[in-house]
Amino acid sequence: MATPKPGKPVRGSKTGQPIMALFDLLGRSWTMGVIWHLYRGPSTFRKLQEYCESISPTTLNKRLKELTESHLIERSIDGYMLTQQGKELFELLSPLGKWAKTWAKNYPSK
Known part of the structure; x- marks a missing residue:
């Protein structure tokens, strides 16, 4: 799967609306985990692989490239x-973490 780019067709938008290109990228497995980890500071491939636990080297390479x-x-x-x-x-997404914790507490556990 190619790297999502504004102005090019992406999941959810044939015209490649910038927000949809961003959501396509962020919605890929481990993308958010990599961003969250790198906010703490620079990291090697091995450290990222340890942080992301079950990520395969192939998937991590793809995410880093994208x-x-x-x-x-x-x-x-x-x-x-x-x-x-x-x-x-990251700064724009960080408040969503706080919101998600509140949401999770109120989420029905069925």
Whole structure:
């Protein structure tokens, strides 16, 4: 599956609306986990693999490539790190974590 790009067809949008391209990227397995982990600071491939527990090397390579192509992460001497744009995205998404905890507490457990 190709890296989602604004202006190109993506899941949920034939015209590639920017928000839909972003949701397509963020909705892929382990993408959010990688972003969350890299917010703490640069990390090597091995550390990311440990953090993401059951991720295969193939999947991690795909996610790192997609996030790099999307200018959300970049390579550094310490491994991978968020770009400024990646940090801004994390800051925008972070409040959803708090909301999700409240939502989870109120979620019916059937």
